[in-house]
Amino acid sequence: MKRLQLQRWSSSVLSAQARTGGRLQHRLYTGIRHQSTASPAAPAANDQLLEEDLLASSIRPPTSRQSKYQLPSPPVEAARESAKLAALHARLYLPSRLPLETLARSLVDASADPNPKFNNESLATLGHDLLTHYTSEYLICTYPRLPLTVIFAAMYAYVGPKTLAAMAREWGVESAAAPGGEVDPGYLQFNRVLPGVDVHSKPVTGTARPHEDQTHWRKSITSSVVYDNEFGDPVKGPKDPSEQSKQDAQNTQGVTAEQANATFVRAVMGAIYLHAGRPAAKRFFEQHFLSRHLNISDLFNFSQPARDLARLCARENFEQPVARIISETGRKSRHPVFVVGIYSGQDKLGEGAGASLLEARSRAAVAALKGWYLYSPLNVRVPSSMEEEGAAPWKPVHVDLGEVIV
Amino acid sequence: MRPSVRLLSLDVQGASRTLYVCSVCRNEARPRPIVARQFLRHASNTPLSERVRRRLWGTDNPPGLKDPYGESLLEKRFGKAKAQPEGETEVVNAAEAAPEAEAIDQLEPGVDYEPATTWDGLERVGHLGGWKNVPRAEADRVGTFGLKKKLRKQGPLFLAAHQAAVEICLMHALNKPLTSVCNVTEHDKAVFKMIWKTKIVPNEAGSWGSALEYHNKQAKEALVYIFEQIGGSQPEAVEQQQAAEETAEVEEFEEAAWEGEEEETSKVPFFGYQDARDKGFLTLSLEDQETKFAFLKRFSQLSGHFFPDNIVHQITTVKQAIDYVQGQLNPKPKKLAEILEHNDRLQSLPNIKVFSKRQTRLHRDDEMGRRKIIEAELRSRGLLA
Numbered sequence: 001m002k003r004l005q006l007q008r009w010s011s012s013v014l015s016a017q018a019r020t021g022g023r024l025q026h027r028l029y030t031g032i033r034h035q036s037t038a039s040p041a042a043p044a045a046n047d048q049l050l051e052e053d054l055l056a057s058s059i060r061p062p063t064s065r066q067s068k069y070q071l072p073s074p075p076v077e078a079a080r081e082s083a084k085l086a087a088l089h090a091r092l093y094l095p096s097r098l099p100l101e102t103l104a105r106s107l108v109d110a111s112a113d114p115n116p117k118f119n120n121e122s123l124a125t126l127g128h129d130l131l132t133h134y135t136s137e138y139l140i141c142t143y144p145r146l147p148l149t150v151i152f153a154a155m156y157a158y159v160g161p162k163t164l165a166a167m168a169r170e171w172g173v174e175s176a177a178a179p180g181g182e183v184d185p186g187y188l189q190f191n192r193v194l195p196g197v198d199v200h201s202k203p204v205t206g207t208a209r210p211h212e213d214q215t216h217w218r219k220s221i222t223s224s225v226v227y228d229n230e231f232g233d234p235v236k237g238p239k240d241p242s243e244q245s246k247q248d249a250q251n252t253q254g255v256t257a258e259q260a261n262a263t264f265v266r267a268v269m270g271a272i273y274l275h276a277g278r279p280a281a282k283r284f285f286e287q288h289f290l291s292r293h294l295n296i297s298d299l300f301n302f303s304q305p306a307r308d309l310a311r312l313c314a315r316e317n318f319e320q321p322v323a324r325i326i327s328e329t330g331r332k333s334r335h336p337v338f339v340v341g342i343y344s345g346q347d348k349l350g351e352g353a354g355a356s357l358l359e360a361r362s363r364a365a366v367a368a369l370k371g372w373y374l375y376s377p378l379n380v381r382v383p384s385s386m387e388e389e390g391a392a393p394w395k396p397v398h399v400d401l402g403e404v405i406v
Numbered sequence: 407m408r409p410s411v412r413l414l415s416l417d418v419q420g421a422s423r424t425l426y427v428c429s430v431c432r433n434e435a436r437p438r439p440i441v442a443r444q445f446l447r448h449a450s451n452t453p454l455s456e457r458v459r460r461r462l463w464g465t466d467n468p469p470g471l472k473d474p475y476g477e478s479l480l481e482k483r484f485g486k487a488k489a490q491p492e493g494e495t496e497v498v499n500a501a502e503a504a505p506e507a508e509a510i511d512q513l514e515p516g517v518d519y520e521p522a523t524t525w526d527g528l529e530r531v532g533h534l535g536g537w538k539n540v541p542r543a544e545a546d547r548v549g550t551f552g553l554k555k556k557l558r559k560q561g562p563l564f565l566a567a568h569q570a571a572v573e574i575c576l577m578h579a580l581n582k583p584l585t586s587v588c589n590v591t592e593h594d595k596a597v598f599k600m601i602w603k604t605k606i607v608p609n610e611a612g613s614w615g616s617a618l619e620y621h622n623k624q625a626k627e628a629l630v631y632i633f634e635q636i637g638g639s640q641p642e643a644v645e646q647q648q649a650a651e652e653t654a655e656v657e658e659f660e661e662a663a664w665e666g667e668e669e670e671t672s673k674v675p676f677f678g679y680q681d682a683r684d685k686g687f688l689t690l691s692l693e694d695q696e697t698k699f700a701f702l703k704r705f706s707q708l709s710g711h712f713f714p715d716n717i718v719h720q721i722t723t724v725k726q727a728i729d730y731v732q733g734q735l736n737p738k739p740k741k742l743a744e745i746l747e748h749n750d751r752l753q754s755l756p757n758i759k760v761f762s763k764r765q766t767r768l769h770r771d772d773e774m775g776r777r778k779i780i781e782a783e784l785r786s787r788g789l790l791a
Contacts, residue, residue: 069778086756100756177776184773 071181073113073189079104084174084186092171092268094284095276100185102275106267109190109260111253112179120267127270131159132230134285137382140399143296145373147403148221152232153299158289160231164262167288173264175257190260191253199256208237278387297370304406305365309342309349311404312372319345321368323361326351340364373403553675553710560732561681565602566708567728571614571687572601574701576629578615582637584700588707590636595677597632600625602679606686614690614697688725702727 179189229235273281340360352363603621620626784790
């Protein structure tokens with residue numbers, strides 16, 4: 001597989017304003033409120049963009065203080081003057097090819113500036129796709145036997161909105177009180193949800209799942225691979241234009257700080273990918289996301305581990321698991337301890353200690369199941385590593401059948 | 407018991423009524439000799455208080471009242487009947503009266519003094535609150551010595567320094583008092599033109615008297631004549647002679663200058679001349695204290711700048727005086743913000759922003775976008791216009 005010449009591609013995608021160099025163009029374009037990368041989210045609306053271009057050319061550069069107040073987000077040239085933005089750029093050790101203007105743009109939420117040329121929505125879409133792609137391939141290749149629920153939980157733990165918001169907080173990104181042209185571009189800008197609004201009031205409707213209204217029907221975990229999002233949560237289906245406008249209206253109502261922070265982190269990821277290329281984006285992902293410690297064995301939740309283990313052994317053509325006491329102490333005392341091992345034939349699958357024989361047995365079964373599910377091959381390679389220069393020929397990774405279906 | 411006291415008690419012993427009394431008790435119990443009688447025996451005719459006064463003052467004629475405390479009890483008892491000798495009283499009276507008479511003679515030569523009982527008819531001192539009704543007197547007018555408005559540009563400053571230098575040189579050459587040039591605030595245009603055309607060529611000796619190089623001989627004669635007048639006589643006389651010598655306009659102008667200062671300030675300084683013709687005066691030495699004082703006095707009169715003592719001490723040439731006026735001798739210390747603003751290292755750092763003004767909470771509110779919300783809320787409550 002040949003490496004894509006992404007830098008060339010991105011430079012053709014980027015407009016003059018967003019590129020690092022190009023002083024002449026910089027001067028030429030300062031009059032126009034125009035910094036946008038071609039939005040990957042809405043590539044079709046070309047005629048609309050043209051219209052907006054015409055509209056934008058009529059906007060004068062914001063020279064006076066008063067005109068700054070009329071802009072929904074800080075002007076492009078303010079990014080060079082912001083010390084906060086430069087500090088954030090340096091703190092995140094971002095590549096120098098990522099200009100401050102784009103970093104400033106990634107800090108403007110769609111609720112602050114509905115114009116897709118100036119908000120971070122497109123960057124965030126790209127970043128979100130990259131993050132979930134990298135995380136899911138890492139999880140599946142590293143732990144090929146993980147149950148799907150655990151994969152969903154691990155995905156949420158790695159790149160879920162709560163984690164991203166926590167990361168933005170750790171990066172030292174502060175949020176502005178209200179968006180506006182006079183705001184320092186180093187602040188995260190979004191329209192806040194009005195106080196008193198219940199964010200999680202109603203369940204998500206309008207998903208692509210058939211028979212959505214049948215709430216008492218069982219939803220299989222496998223179906224959520226198809227119908228739900230990366231975290232197994234229900235997601236809105238493909239939108240028609242009327243719903244799009246409805247969503248825009250919702251955007252103007254405001255978003256929570258958590259959502260805005262998560263969008264910012266995704267947008268940074270997308271911006272790095274666009275400006276510095278895939279290796280830099282992957283490095284950024286490894287340094288900031290994979291480096292976070294996540295104990296996957298805590299994500300399991302077995303209701304009947306002994307039964308699951310019996311099923312698993314039957315599926316894998318092992319001998320039926322047998323629980324045997326390995327040792328015990330204080331059986332007649334107040335605090336007895338039993339150590340139980342689960343054996344399949346001569347092989348001990350797992351071992352557990354408990355205050356009763358049943359507890360010890362189920363702990364041993366959990367240990368055996370975790371030992372099975374958390375298998376991780378040595379020298380893991382993920383599919384995206386094939387994009388590197390001079391990559392070794394791809395050997396298909398082993399992906400297990402998955403969880404035991406009882 | 408002291409021997410003297412014991413001696414005192416000797417004569418009383420015979421009169422003792424009790425036979426067996428210890429010596430201490432006897433001394434206590436014995437009838438006291440009357441003290442007044444003791445000094446009555448040696449007393450002169452002068453009363454006791456008078457003698458005390460004499461003793462205190464150390465003279466026979468102590469100052470002050472003769473009897474400041476009134477008659478004492480003792481005097482009432484013993485000395486009342488005695489009349490004072492006539493001669494002594496006269497002497498004392500004469501001695502006391504002499505300065506009083508002199509004082510009266512000095513204060514009131516002809517009229518006899520009669521103390522006032524009411525304030526009617528007394529001379530009034532001060533305004534007693536009605537000062538604003540009093541018309542403006544000549545003494546109320548305050549004129550500045552120098553210009554009201556300081557000269558700032560280099561050309562006028564050079565003109566002033568050149569004029570002052572030429573005048574001091576002339577006074578040196580004429581051996582006249584140097585500071586008398588300050589008596590004439592402004593010359594006539596013709597005189598100024600002659601001064602302007604005069605060149606100064608400093609010589610090695612540094613003498614001011616021989617440094618002048620005149621435009622022509624007539625100018626030299628005229629200037630010498632004018633400045634002889636200035637140096638030799640009172641300023642009024644100078645003006646009169648000047649008027650007689652040149653035109654009557656000069657005096658009119660001088661009078662106008664004294665009458666209304668507004669007209670003077672509205673006039674074009676130095677008759678529209680923009681810069682000095684030659685720069686030779688800049689190297690003139692101000693080592694001589696008298697010359698330096700005279701030059702700086704005239705220069706500060708013409709330029710409106712004041713020279714503090716430490717600067718006067720530092721200045722050694724005319725150029726230094728001009729440098730000081732232009733703020734080059736001791737430039738104003740720069741503000742830290744200015745230094746930081748022009749620091750290239752700080753300017754090159756993108757994550758540092760140097761503000762020339764103090765950043766307040768208002769600025770922070772503004773850059774966080776909070777200010778417009780606050781202002782809108784204040785407006786909606788009618789607290790902000």
